[in-house]
Amino acid sequence: MTIDADHSLAIRVNGETRRVPAGISIAAMLGELGLDPLRVAVERNLEVVPRATLAEVAVADGDNFEVVHFVGGG
């Protein structure tokens, strides 16, 4: 695990690199991004994270997240 001197973690969200504080939960990470955990679905490293556990699961360095919602489609 590579933690920088400022104890932040490097993660990827929807293909973009972001830095978040160490120890942060996924729900808190979504909050930092301005997203409502109740309106999205989260995949971490190709595994769906159940919404009920978003506040409990800690973000790890190098995590790759996909955060999705419903959009118009056929």
Place this chain on the structure above:
Amino acid sequence: MTAHRNIASDSWTVAGRTFTSRLIVGTGKYKNFGENAAAVEASGAQIVTVAVRRVNISDPNSTILTDFIDPTKITYLPNTAGCFTGEEAIRTLRLAREAGGWTLVKLEVLGEAKTLYPDMVETLRATEILANEGFEPMVYCADDPIAARRLEDAGAVAIMPLGAPIGSGLGLQNLVTIRLIVEGAKVPVLVDAGVGTASDAAEAMELGCDGVLMNTAIAEAKDPVLMARAMKAGVEAGRLAYLAGRMQKRLYADPSSPLAGII
């Protein structure tokens, strides 16, 4: 005198959910959310298809579909449009289930971009996996009565053959195969894709389909809200005609006025 059917109680049921509207509409290609919502309202649809896509993390407060079409009033049917492998489709629907909490989903696994024809080998494989995971997949498929039966055996809760390629508006290209699927299926059959105008929707319903799904025919009409109304009427007209039982075709004329008493 024959008893009239109580057409007011006409409904269809998919995976235990009963609907009175037989028209399912997409939510893509509209100019804006307001027009989309107005078209859904005019169509009378109780189910809309939606796509699962990345949230725009650069603009998290942008307006979203659920602000305009209330998922507590209209059933959201998450779709796998744009998926070209079973894995992509399954991954998408696992996320959809988490986003909405729904197991009723629409599966489509596309074979190529040019025709958007379904890849039936991948579609069948994904249907099996999804059904085993507790999903209730309504499945977009080729208009092939044998493939339809295979899908039903694999756990499809509805069979949705294309009438013509997605977004083509060509109308139903093979009435015979659609009718064969209707006759063979124990689950609902809905024509999905290819409808261009209201008479196409009526034609699908006259074949005995349980419903019709469309997006582009409404969204790309010059007046989408008016076309949504037309599609509602077309689906209803076709359904009533199917229930009424059409007359037999005959090769020559048969006068409507009595032959007796001609002056």
